[in-house]
Amino acid sequence: MSISGESTARERLVVVGGDAAGMSAASRARRLKGPDELEIIAFERGHFSSYSACGIPYWVGGDVTDRDALIARSPEEHRERGIDLRMRTEVTDLDVRGGRVRARDLGTGAESWTPYDKLVIATGARPVRPPLPGIDAPGVHGVQTLDDGLALLDTLGRTPGGRAVVIGAGYIGVEMAEALINRGYGVTVLNRGPEPMSTLDPDMGRLVHVAMEGLGITMVNGAEVTKILTGGDGRVRAVATQDEEYAADVVVLGIGVRPETSLAEAAGLPLGEHGGLLTDLAMRVRGHDNVWAGGDCVEVLDLVSGRERHIPLGTHANKHGQVIGSNVGGDYATFPGVVGTAVSKVCDLEIARTGLREKDAHRAGLRFESVTVEATGRAGYYPGADPMTVKMLAERRTGRLLGVQIVGREDAAKRVDIAAVALTACMTVERMTALDLGYAPPFSPVWDPILVAARKAVSAVRSGG
């Protein structure tokens, strides 16, 4: 705290990237330190700040009608809170030795250096765009930014009820398939892998596959896209794979993202095997006392496998921002890591996972048992008691829970949180069978599906090698 009247050195925090991680950090730091103690300058190269990229599929699909609803806090709101947020301004150089960043005003083209005392890198991720012939044709869309969403909606407006091809069958791919079905499109999803949702084991991905086809989505596995074909007007007309051509009025790229760390790499900051920045528990970039990083540009520790992973997800970005802002503001906070929880849905099919898949467990050198059960999410006699499939992995001999995957209808996905907490606490499946979970007929059978899976896992561990 500065004593009034005393001249104190005001510190300057520079934030690179004005989305979830960066602006959470700035906001939290601002709450802890006023403008007389800490100047905060944030650079954002895009048109929007603090928006929900995860919400874009629901906006495109029509569940969310107002684009602005996806913006958690506008640039003006940040400025009112004493954060000097400079929009459409791209940081082009990080000089961490000199303690300054170079930024270019994308409107005027003017460049200048800004010194900092503390730096937060929150540059996010960039979508993977394979170098396919035709990928830049009109009608081919990413769904990473609000501008992407606007452009896609424009294309959908031109060809209502047309044919859509989604390239990629991960979270973005399946969510966009839902959005396009909701818009009345005929939807084909081209998936390179053996089954959709490669964040699940293939046997569970298979359930998603079958359900998507039940929704009228054409799902093509093992599809290697070779080029995007255009018509006489230069717009997309089809997508070609090694085997076939799929007519398309619109193509959506849902292939995934990579950490946007080119500036950090050029600055010599430490990157991990997935290309993300490496930080300590306090989200400080390793070896750099006054540089923090968070959000989609960092790697995080997987608490189950002990390995670093890249998991671009808004909830982590917000937690990182909160931790960084606390530490920048003189408080102390840590981000211990993740267990790899993710939930999603395609229409009424819910999909969830946490912890390790079989291949993760193999890679981590663990010996494990794997069980799969079908169980209802409500008492069997209660209306809407749909069965869900729960797969559970437990370490051999110790019985330690390693991971859970769930595919089912209503009330299926968020049950994965039970396993997420159990993983965090390193529980055994035996301990889990006695968990005191909420029971009443509209909410659960007497044996919650997670407990049914845990009981079967106990048997497998006991009889296992």
Place this chain on the structure above:
Amino acid sequence: MSISGESTARERLVVVGGDAAGMSAASRARRLKGPDELEIIAFERGHFSSYSACGIPYWVGGDVTDRDALIARSPEEHRERGIDLRMRTEVTDLDVRGGRVRARDLGTGAESWTPYDKLVIATGARPVRPPLPGIDAPGVHGVQTLDDGLALLDTLGRTPGGRAVVIGAGYIGVEMAEALINRGYGVTVLNRGPEPMSTLDPDMGRLVHVAMEGLGITMVNGAEVTKILTGGDGRVRAVATQDEEYAADVVVLGIGVRPETSLAEAAGLPLGEHGGLLTDLAMRVRGHDNVWAGGDCVEVLDLVSGRERHIPLGTHANKHGQVIGSNVGGDYATFPGVVGTAVSKVCDLEIARTGLREKDAHRAGLRFESVTVEATGRAGYYPGADPMTVKMLAERRTGRLLGVQIVGREDAAKRVDIAAVALTACMTVERMTALDLGYAPPFSPVWDPILVAARKAVSAVRSGG
């Protein structure tokens, strides 16, 4: 295992009570030991075995149309599995020193002694029926058994769209209020306490109160029922409290239950302060090697407070049965205790709790912080993002989670499972803020309501004394 051809002494297991705990125990023991090793005789005084008492409100309310759907396994099915289940046969004496029970056939009146090697007591609970004038009048109903449900439906059929009074505002009371509203009745709930749902703190019960009134239910707190008034036909016509008379075509008693342990008490078995049997971790009655007890007739250890509690709930009864059956069958299993999780609903209002209320924490001599937050269960921009209220208690200085209460709409109640697992693992609220819970706009905001509460609890603990 008996070696074929060798003459082995076959043991006899006697089970007293043919509902969840008793028949789970019998079934599990049967799976572990065949009829050549273990004879199983079970006595049930009622007309039904293995039924879901928790489902009765939904049957009465019309969500469940078929009574038989509430029966998990019929007497015939049990018998086909090699369990000698004797219905309408009441055990009238436990001779634990002599290793035998006396039972009376309620049809013929015949009584006889049955010796046992191993005994399971699963006598359940009996509803509290205060000695009020008029309480035995036609039209006054408990809702403990399927026969109770049939009788109540008969009364409802006589006076469709009439007036109902529910005495008691706990789980059964609020669930029956919903059932009667669904049947088109005008419903008044008479509650002795300051707010409904005394398993919550009164500030959270207040939210239930307001929501129930919003549903058209008349909620009367501080109501001491003095008598039940009957009309010329002898049937109920009103309920009188200290202040007022409430007209009633039907009265439902939802005052709670007590452990049914009169036989056990007469046999000198150890009872706790709530009148339930006391067992060890393996559900063996303390001091009696060959006697087990489970379900609504036992007390269970509260893992948070370290005290014994009586929690009549089907999910516990099933777990007890499973543990008892394993131990009787020569396997080994334990029931470590509960954290006090319960969920319920009144129409679209969901109610949940786990761990300690403020008064429990005081009673346990704990110093604590208590915080309450409002947060949505989905991303704010996603359709159906209703706010829920989450109250969280954490121990001072250590920050250990002590309890959570939730009142809200869709997707509110089962979030309590996150806290139930965290309580089981003795997590601090600080650790909870980093939990990797499932996030996607249809399922959660970036900060799940439980995380929002945990963050506020951390602040309270840090700034607390």
